[in-house]
Amino acid sequence: MSLRHAVLGLLANGPASGYDLMKAFELSLSNVWSATQSQLYGELGKMDAAGLVVVASEGPRGRKEYAITEEGRAELRHWLLEVEPTWVRRSDMLLRVFFLNQVSPEEGEGYLTAQQQHAQEQHETLLDLEKRIPWDDTPLSVYGRIAMMWGIRLSQTQAEWAEWAKEQLRAARSGSD
Amino acid sequence: MSLRHAVLGLLANGPASGYDLMKAFELSLSNVWSATQSQLYGELGKMDAAGLVVVASEGPRGRKEYAITEEGRAELRHWLLEVEPTWVRRSDMLLRVFFLNQVSPEEGEGYLTAQQQHAQEQHETLLDLEKRIPWDDTPLSVYGRIAMMWGIRLSQTQAEWAEWAKEQLRAARSGSD
DNA sequence: GTAAACATGTAACAAGTTACATGATTGT
DNA sequence: ACAATCATGTAACTTGTTACATGTTTAC
Numbered sequence: 001m002s003l004r005h006a007v008l009g010l011l012a013n014g015p016a017s018g019y020d021l022m023k024a025f026e027l028s029l030s031n032v033w034s035a036t037q038s039q040l041y042g043e044l045g046k047m048d049a050a051g052l053v054v055v056a057s058e059g060p061r062g063r064k065e066y067a068i069t070e071e072g073r074a075e076l077r078h079w080l081l082e083v084e085p086t087w088v089r090r091s092d093m094l095l096r097v098f099f100l101n102q103v104s105p106e107e108g109e110g111y112l113t114a115q116q117q118h119a120q121e122q123h124e125t126l127l128d129l130e131k132r133i134p135w136d137d138t139p140l141s142v143y144g145r146i147a148m149m150w151g152i153r154l155s156q157t158q159a160e161w162a163e164w165a166k167e168q169l170r171a172a173r174s175g176s177d
Numbered sequence: 178m179s180l181r182h183a184v185l186g187l188l189a190n191g192p193a194s195g196y197d198l199m200k201a202f203e204l205s206l207s208n209v210w211s212a213t214q215s216q217l218y219g220e221l222g223k224m225d226a227a228g229l230v231v232v233a234s235e236g237p238r239g240r241k242e243y244a245i246t247e248e249g250r251a252e253l254r255h256w257l258l259e260v261e262p263t264w265v266r267r268s269d270m271l272l273r274v275f276f277l278n279q280v281s282p283e284e285g286e287g288y289l290t291a292q293q294q295h296a297q298e299q300h301e302t303l304l305d306l307e308k309r310i311p312w313d314d315t316p317l318s319v320y321g322r323i324a325m326m327w328g329i330r331l332s333q334t335q336a337e338w339a340e341w342a343k344e345q346l347r348a349a350r351s352g353s354d
Numbered sequence: 355g356t357a358a359a360c361a362t363g364t365a366a367c368a369a370g371t372t373a374c375a376t377g378a379t380t381g382t
Numbered sequence: 383a384c385a386a387t388c389a390t391g392t393a394a395c396t397t398g399t400t401a402c403a404t405g406t407t408t409a410c
Contacts, residue, residue: 002269009276032271061361061406085270092179093262094209097324099186101316139278142349146342147274157334165323172319238378238389
């Protein structure tokens with residue numbers, strides 16, 4: 001139930017409307033947690049009912065600005081420090097690798113090449129972005145950079161792994177000739 | 178809809194019952210794709226109706242052995258080579274990093290240490306397992322090893338990243354003293 | 355005036371989890 | 383005899399996605 005906590009985390013930095021939060025999900029959180037507009041408004045309603053947020057003010061066009069409550073802050077803190085992150089255990093990229101013996105070695109290698117290229121592109125894009133952002137010593141900046149570096153290291157690891165995997169394939173092929 | 182493809186991939190190596198598949202998910206696929214017993218039986222029914230699998234034989238205790246059909250093989254092949262893997266875009270481990278500015282620097286560092294330790298343990302467990310398995314040149318073995326090496330590299334990357342992140346935190350703290 | 359952006363909501367469906375429910379066979 | 387394992391299924395619920403539906407305000 002992390003959508004709830006993502007919303008709490010965003011509201012901890014100041015009140016926002018459902019629309020504002022949507023933008024935040026698209027812009028800053030998109031690589032970490034995604035949410036649809038539909039889901040967001042539904043969750044905000046439930047969080048209001050649960051006392052984690054309140055409608056702080058209403059603006060033009062039916063805009064409702066939500067603010068986090070003390071209860072919400074407590075829940076966020078609890079989730080941050082006392083709930084174990086769930087280790088990701090689903091990857092359809094990796095699932096395919098398991099079944100790659102169903103296609104020819106050339107096709108298998110092609111699959112790995114595609115994954116390598118995708119990772120390389122991702123790596124370059126993120127690296128470029130990282131260089132462009134003027135990071136400073138504020139907590140928001142420091143943690144934002146830490147999160148971004150995860151993506152940079154992850155994509156690099158994937159590209160290196162795919163390269164290594166292709167070598168393994170070639171070695172196995174020449175070994176059984 | 179990858180549960181379906183995981184099932185097709187498993188059945189491509191030979192017929193199996195729902196119970197057999199459940200074991201396969203728990204044992205070999207658990208780090209890549211998880212499925213509950215409930216979901217599995219439901220999906221097998223739908224796949225049967227869709228013509229991707231057939232009940233090849235019935236055994237004791239109501240056991241139904243499913244076999245992949247030609248249609249199923251075609252769908253598996255299509256998924257393997259023509260459907261783009263969906264890049265994982267959800268990590269509650271990383272989501273917490275984004276909001277770590279809500280707790281004290283010491284608590285933030287503690288969170289990263291916990292993630293580092295988890296990754297190190299995972300890394301050692303997998304490395305140990307990798308060493309123990311007698312790998313050979315058969316496709317199943319080669320691809321199995323490639324998949325396992327992904328986990329090994331990923332956990333190593335996470336441990337290194339967490340260490341680096343802690344250094345960044347300390348640097349930012351001393352920098353703003 | 356009109357297009358873009360702001361702003362919220364509902365309905366239908368797909369996927370995934372937990373719990374309940376039942377019973378047969380095998381090994382000791 | 384009885385415990386472990388084999389074996390399948392359903393119900394209720396949560397989470398997430400896609401599509402539909404509506405209306406306001408701002409900037410040009």
